[in-house]
Amino acid sequence: MNKVSKDNFTQEKYKYGFVTEIESEKIPKGLNEDVIKLISKKKNEPEWMLEWRLSAFKRLENMSVPKWAKAEIDEIDFQDLYYYSSPKDFKEKPKSLDEVDPKLLETYEKLGIPLKEQKVLAGVAVDAVFDSVSVATTFKEKLNEIGVIFCPISEAIQKHPELVKKYIGSVIPVTDHFYATLNSAVFSDGSFVYIPKGVKCPMELSTYFRINASETGQFERTLIIADEGSYVSYLEGCTAPMRDENQLHAANVELVALDDAEIKYSTVQNWYPGDENGKGGIYNFVTKRGLCKGKNSKISWTQIETGSAITWKYPSCILRGDNSTGEFYSVAITNNYQQADTGTKMIHLGKNTKSRIISKGISAGKSSNTYRGLVSFHKKAKNAKNFTQCDSLLVGSECKANTIPLTENSSNSSSIEHEATTSKISDEQLFYCMQRGLDAEEAQSLIVNGFCKEVLQKLPMEFAVEAQKLVSISLEGSVG
Amino acid sequence: MLEIKNLNVTVEEKQILKNLNLNIGKGEVHAIMGPNGSGKSTIAHTLAGKPNYNVESGAVNLNGEDLLSKDPYERSLNGLFLAFQYPIELPGVTNASYLKQIVNAHRKSRKETPIDAGEFLKILKEKSKLLDIPMDMHSRFVNAGFSGGEKKKNEVLQMDLLNPSLIIMDETDSGLDVDALKTTADAINKLRNDERSFIIITHYLRLLEYIEPDYVHVFQNGSVIETGDKTLASRIDQEGYS
Numbered sequence: 001m002n003k004v005s006k007d008n009f010t011q012e013k014y015k016y017g018f019v020t021e022i023e024s025e026k027i028p029k030g031l032n033e034d035v036i037k038l039i040s041k042k043k044n045e046p047e048w049m050l051e052w053r054l055s056a057f058k059r060l061e062n063m064s065v066p067k068w069a070k071a072e073i074d075e076i077d078f079q080d081l082y083y084y085s086s087p088k089d090f091k092e093k094p095k096s097l098d099e100v101d102p103k104l105l106e107t108y109e110k111l112g113i114p115l116k117e118q119k120v121l122a123g124v125a126v127d128a129v130f131d132s133v134s135v136a137t138t139f140k141e142k143l144n145e146i147g148v149i150f151c152p153i154s155e156a157i158q159k160h161p162e163l164v165k166k167y168i169g170s171v172i173p174v175t176d177h178f179y180a181t182l183n184s185a186v187f188s189d190g191s192f193v194y195i196p197k198g199v200k201c202p203m204e205l206s207t208y209f210r211i212n213a214s215e216t217g218q219f220e221r222t223l224i225i226a227d228e229g230s231y232v233s234y235l236e237g238c239t240a241p242m243r244d245e246n247q248l249h250a251a252n253v254e255l256v257a258l259d260d261a262e263i264k265y266s267t268v269q270n271w272y273p274g275d276e277n278g279k280g281g282i283y284n285f286v287t288k289r290g291l292c293k294g295k296n297s298k299i300s301w302t303q304i305e306t307g308s309a310i311t312w313k314y315p316s317c318i319l320r321g322d323n324s325t326g327e328f329y330s331v332a333i334t335n336n337y338q339q340a341d342t343g344t345k346m347i348h349l350g351k352n353t354k355s356r357i358i359s360k361g362i363s364a365g366k367s368s369n370t371y372r373g374l375v376s377f378h379k380k381a382k383n384a385k386n387f388t389q390c391d392s393l394l395v396g397s398e399c400k401a402n403t404i405p406l407t408e409n410s411s412n413s414s415s416i417e418h419e420a421t422t423s424k425i426s427d428e429q430l431f432y433c434m435q436r437g438l439d440a441e442e443a444q445s446l447i448v449n450g451f452c453k454e455v456l457q458k459l460p461m462e463f464a465v466e467a468q469k470l471v472s473i474s475l476e477g478s479v480g
Numbered sequence: 481m482l483e484i485k486n487l488n489v490t491v492e493e494k495q496i497l498k499n500l501n502l503n504i505g506k507g508e509v510h511a512i513m514g515p516n517g518s519g520k521s522t523i524a525h526t527l528a529g530k531p532n533y534n535v536e537s538g539a540v541n542l543n544g545e546d547l548l549s550k551d552p553y554e555r556s557l558n559g560l561f562l563a564f565q566y567p568i569e570l571p572g573v574t575n576a577s578y579l580k581q582i583v584n585a586h587r588k589s590r591k592e593t594p595i596d597a598g599e600f601l602k603i604l605k606e607k608s609k610l611l612d613i614p615m616d617m618h619s620r621f622v623n624a625g626f627s628g629g630e631k632k633k634n635e636v637l638q639m640d641l642l643n644p645s646l647i648i649m650d651e652t653d654s655g656l657d658v659d660a661l662k663t664t665a666d667a668i669n670k671l672r673n674d675e676r677s678f679i680i681i682t683h684y685l686r687l688l689e690y691i692e693p694d695y696v697h698v699f700q701n702g703s704v705i706e707t708g709d710k711t712l713a714s715r716i717d718q719e720g721y722s
Contacts, residue, residue, distance in 0.1 A: 427531060432568035435528050436638060437556040437585035446581060450572025450621070 017242030017272055020107045023088040024131065024213045030079045033057065036185055039084050039132075043154045043188075046161060056174045056184035063178045069312050069341035070370045070402060073283070076248060083186045085131040085213035097136055104128075104135050111239060112466075113208050124235075124462060125150055127207040131216060132188030139203060147196040148232075150205050153221050156192035163194055167225055171254040171291045171318070180287045183252040187221035190251070195230035195261070204233050204460050211240040211247055211271075211282070220251035226261035228294065233264040233460055238307070240272045244280045246309055251286045259294030259321065264302070266459050267315075268467055271307035276365075276477070278337025281309025288315035292324035295350070300327040302458045304467045305342060306474040314372065316345035319353035319381075326355040331452040333474045334367030334399070343373035343404075348381035348414070357388040360452045362471075363399035364478035370402040377411040384414040392422040393451050395444070395478045445472035481506045481677055482646055487538035489526050489702075496522040498702040500538070504646075507674040511688055511713060512681045514699030515721050520681045521565060522702075524650040528562040529555050542646060557589040559645035563635040563652050570622035575634070578622045579604065583641050607640050610667045612660075628655030636667055647671070648679045653687035665690030685717035 027038045036057055040050040065076070087101060094100045097116060108115050108128050115128060115136045125139035127150065134152030143150050149160060157164050174184045191207040211218045226232055240247060249271065255263050265288075274281025284307070290299035301315040317326025328344035346355035355375065363369040375386045392401035403420050425447050433443035449456070449468055459467055482504040489497035496519045504510050514520050526533045527540065529552035540547040547555060570578065584594045595603075608615060611633045623631050632652055639647055649668075653661055668691055672678070680693060688696075688710065696713045698706040698721065706712065 426568075428568050429570060431528075431530055431552060432564065433570070433582075434552040435556055435562050435564075436582040436642065437553050437589070438582065439551070439553045442581075442585065443553075446573055446578070447570060450570055453572045 014242060014272055016111055016239035016270065018110065019241040020103055020212050022101065022103050022212070024085045025088045025090070026082045026085045026213065026216065029082055029215070031081070031083065031186070035083055039186060039188065042084060042086075043157070045154075045157055048161075048165065049157050052169070052174075053185050056181050059175050060178070060181045060185055063181055065178045070368065071310050071312065071339040071341050073310060074246065076283070078182075080215075081248065082213065082216040083219070084188055085216045086133040087130065087135070090133055094136065100136050104130060107210065107212075108208065111208065111210065113237070124204045124206055127152060127191045127205075129189050129191075129207060129209045129220065131211060131213050131218060134189045134191075143201075143203070146199055146202070148199060148201055149192065149194040151192055153190045153192040153223060156223070160192070160194070163225065164192070164223065167254065167256055168223055171256060171289045172252050172287050176287065179250045179285045180252055183219050183221060183250050183287070187219045187252065190220040190222040190253075192222070193224040193232060193234060195226045195232045197227045198229045200230065201232040204235055204462065206235040206237065209236065209238040209249075211249065214243060215245065215247075217248040217250065220249065220253070222251070222253040224254070224263055224265070225256045226258065226263045228258045229260045231262045233266070235266045235268070235460060235463060237268050237270065239270050240282055242272050242275070242280065246281060246283050248283045248285065251288070253286070253288040255290035255299055257290065257292050257294060257297035257299050257324075260296045261294060262298040262300075263290065264300045265290070265315070266463065267303040267305070268459075268463060268470065269303065269305045269307055269311070270470060273307045273338050274309040274336065276336045278309070281338070282307065284308035284311045284313065286313040288313060289318065290316065290326070291318045292321050292326060292353075294324070295321040296323045297321050298325040298327075300329070300458070301344065302329040302455065303331070303342075304456070304459070304470065305330065305332040305340060306470050308340075309338060311338075311340040311342055313342050314344055316347070317355065318347045318349065319355065319384075320349045322350040323352045324350055325353070328355075328357045328359070329455040329458045330359045331362070331455045331471065332360070332369055333362045333471060334364065334369045335474055335478055336365040336367060338365075338367045340368070341370040341372055343371045345374040346376070346386060348375075348377045348384040348386070348411070351380065351382045351384075353381055353384045355386045357386070357390075358454055359390045360455055361390070361392045361401055362395065362448060362451065362475070363392070363401050364395035364475050366398045368400040368402075370404065372404045374406045374408070375416055376408040377414040379410045381411045382413050384411060386414075386416045388416070388418045390420045391451070393448065394422065394424045395475060441472070441476060444475060444478070448472070448475060481543055483539075483541045485539045487526070487540065488536040489522060490534050490536055491522065491532060495536075496702050497526065500703050502697070502704065504677050504679065506677060507672075508695065509672065509678040509680065509691065509693045511693040511696045512679060512699055513683065513696060513713060513716055518699040519702040520699050521650055524562055524648045524679070524681060527555075527648060528552060528560065553585075556642070557586060561639050561642055561644035561647045563632075563639055563647065563649045565650040565654065567623045567631040567635055569624040571624050573622050574619055575622050576604070576618035579618070579638065579641060582638065586642055603641070607637055610640070610670065611637055612663050613637060629657065629660040632656055633660065633664060636664055640667065640671060645675060646677050646679070648681070650681050651683065652680075653682055653684060661686065662690065685713050688713045
């Protein structure tokens with residue numbers, strides 16, 4: 001029916017798979033107190049931070065990896081990983097872009113993230129994290145003028161310890177689960193955002209995570225605080241080189257929204273997914289949680305998940321403030337042998353809290369795609385409301401889609417609406433589009449983009465077009 | 481321009497078309513009539529390259545080129561247009577963006593640049609007006625929730641936008657009320673010219689009263705049993721197929 005063969009695109013399919021030839025400095029492999037002390041020392045951390053890490057590490061000794069995900073995960077030898085890698089001679093973060101190694105600038109340029117201010121996307125400030133360190137942050141001073149703090153978390157620990165101390169671990173407890181605890185012990189870098197009272201952040205803030213070094217885990221830690229009446233839109237992007245080994249990215253992301261504040265957090269996740277036989281790729285085990293602490297606050301997660309060999313993440317909202325709102329919009333695409341187990345938790349604690357979940361799962365090839373969600377209404381959550389919609393689209397006949405929506409209801413005045421559909425791209429739809437001149441891949445991409453339109457529209461405009469392309473690229477080779 | 485020679489087609493191992501021969505010249509309008517199950521729609525689907533319509537033997541040439549070796553989208557880009565009997569719904573895809581994308585696919589194959597948004601809107605307005613299509617239909621999803629009449633008009637609109645050289649209409653008249661039939665037929669008549677050929681598949685005389693065919697073929701058991709001019713259509717309408 002069509003002549004598109006797999007060989008046409010496998011070579012260019014993952015265009016971010018290159019390796020930057022840069023000498024890296026790693027601390028020895030293994031997970032122990034010395035390694036943690038060394039990371040803390042590299043980051044020039046105050047004593048309290050080291051103590052915090054070490055207490056997390058102590059807890060870790062009695063914990064084991066969680067097994068609930070519908071995914072087959074090869075056992076990870078946590079002693080056989082590097083926990084810290086930075087470009088060589090990277091003692092301190094460069095003060096200006098002129099001091100940044102040109103190879104790094106070139107890397108981000110190649111990834112489509114120019115860091116030179118004259119070239120950057122207007123209206124988007126970027127923090128670029130390379131392996132375990134932040135190499136550059138743009139528009140920092142400009143944002144400082146209005147009181148917005150946007151910097152690597154390692155810098156925030158030194159310069160804004162009162163904020164970090166107050167909020168780190170306040171949304172994701174150190175003991176939450178194995179990977180969250182591991183992250184608390186060994187986290188390296190990530191972004192810190194503080195939006196002061198009443199400030200609507202005038203730019204999109206974004207962090208771009210790049211794993212470059214081999215056999216290295218990336219332990220991102222991000223903390224975003226929106227003070228009363230403030231607003232921020234934040235976006236993260238991720239890529240990694242093509243490698244035969246599986247690499248671990250275990251992040252903790254915490255969001256805190258105070259009274260009347262709003263945080264919009266978008267992810268375009270494009271980690272290397274492994275090759276068409278399922279070799280290599282990133283293990284993306286991520287804990288993302290937002291706390292709507294204040295009344296009328298709002299946290300909205302939008303995620304486009306296309307990469308990773310295994311994705312395992314549940315961006316969640318704890319709706320503690322009365323009248324607070326949580327949203328989760330997700331497109332998760334799996335192809336070849338990828339496995340995704342993703343969804344959200346909406347924990348309703350306050351009165352009149354609302355949540356909305358729109359999940360679009362697309363499975364192709366021999367992949368497996370699971371939506372796992374929990375909507376929970378506590379006793380005091382009077383008049384709480386949830387709407388959940390989970391749609392799955394199957395491409396071909398060898399893939400799997402699962403929907404596991406759980407609800408817990410202790411409030412008798414609340415309401416939950418749930419809709420779920422599973423559909424297949426029909427041969428009729430493909431033929432119709434092809435009869436009008438679209439080739440098989442164009443036809444499929446048109447139909448798939450239609451399927452996830454509702455979610456793609458939630459992305460900041462600058463990224464919506466990119467995301468649309470990404471959706472198409474991720475499914476290349478799955479037709480015919 | 482279209483030559484069908486000894487065409488044998490099976491669908492799910494059942495032979496539907498049997499030694500079909502048909503020649504269609506430039507600018508000609510051919511009507512194909514016949515009872516249910518006689519293979520009328522199978523001709524349409526086979527020519528368009530629908531999967532599972534297996535050509536066992538025979539040849540088809542369109543504008544001097546072998547049609548059967550081409551992918552469905554290549555046939556479209558080479559000028560073949562099939563107006564579907566049951567147009568397919570594409571949820572989430574707005575009609576306007578879909579129409580623009582198919583227009584651009586054809587432009588690309590002619591090595592032209594993508595159409596400018598303003599220009600496209602202008603053309604879309606013009607052509608929609610001819611068919612009495614309200615512009616707000618274009619912000620709806622392709623065929624989703626469209627009435628039978630809206631679906632058929634949308635097919636004719638696409639036909640008009642893509643400028644094909646061979647148009648195959650598979651029961652375009654079904655689902656249209658009298659007014660819509662007239663509007664649609666008028667629009668189709670405007671597309672008639674010396675270069676463009678039509679195959680009109682229909683059960684009824686009424687469409688052929690508006691769009692006058694040069695030839696009428698009667699189909700039975702997968703091949704043409706009788707060919708005549710438009711008076712043959714009137715006779716069948718009165719006397720039936722037997």
